[in-house]
Amino acid sequence: MLLVLLIGTFVLTVSFVPPAYSLSDAYKNNIYNPGILKPTDSVLRVTVGDRAPDFTLKAVTGEEVSLKQYRGKKNVVISFVPAAWTPVCSDQWPGYNIVKDIFDQHDAVLLGITVDNIPTLFAWTNQMGNLWFPVLSDFWPHGKVAAMYGVIRSDGISERALFVIDKKGIIRYIDIHDINKRPSLEDLVKELEKLK
């Protein structure tokens, strides 16, 4: 009976496979699959209407980027993704990379943030082609910015989260997305359209 239960449990477990992500041959077999994770695992510390907490982080390209440098000039989309070299994350930013015109039309910039260190982000984002937006490392103090926004998970990675911040520095949209799924582009574009 124990054997039957064990086999049954195994069958049920392997049957519920996540949808395929990181399909691109660009990544070859270098993507680590963590399996299905708890959809969200953090307590949000900001809300729509709040002033977005300022931060300064180092970009892969070497420069330091602060949120406040866009105040009064650009709308800002912050895209937290959980970890480099994982399935869904590797399939998110390359899509944003071909829609710079959409961000431009809405007078918006994109800031990509993970808690990975710079060398890891350098190697990973190189597979995506030349990204037009800054990729920022929230590695040390580990996940400090993710924690300020309340999107750091209990295992130290961040949520898959989108924040839309207007030119006044006010948070206008928050999407703490199911970590196992990629947010659709149209949902983000709809929010950018609301900024007009």
Added chain:
Amino acid sequence: MKRIISCWLAVIMAVLMVVSSVSAGSPPAVGGALPDIKLPVPKDSVDKNYLDLGFFGFGSFKVPEIKARLVIIEIFSMYCPYCQREAPNVNQLYAKIEQNPALKGKIKIIGIGAGNTPYEIQTFKQKYSVPFPLFADSDYAIHKMVGEVRTPYFIGVRINHDGSHQVIYSKLGAMESVDQFLATIVKLSGL
């Protein structure tokens, strides 16, 4: 105890029956048939005319119903960097076919965007000025049917005069040379 085991086995069988209907198959094998893929008839008149579906010009259709001798299917994703880089080459392939009187109308190309919404497909089409029809596969249903292949993946399907069809090309990766790819696929199709 027998009852518990029987119940547990019944649960497993039920789950397997459900899962088997949506689980991944194998990549289409050369010499075999294409999975039973259904696609929506395009609303865009240019795409619709290109496919020339005739009687099947509404609702949904299957690949072998496209009026052609050979259909090239590209499984791609808007989010795939290699697919983005390959887009101009596939457009060039389309142009070479359309400019060749011996091939025009006989070879047609379609793209299926794995995990892409209709909006994302349209974004990709506009970004790269893709001249052939692209179809959304938002829930990965088609992608599962073709073995959850990585992208870009090209499948060549020969359509015979009697309506039957056969996969003559099934390969992962970008075309190394558009001319070489076209020559290879024409030769394999027997056109």
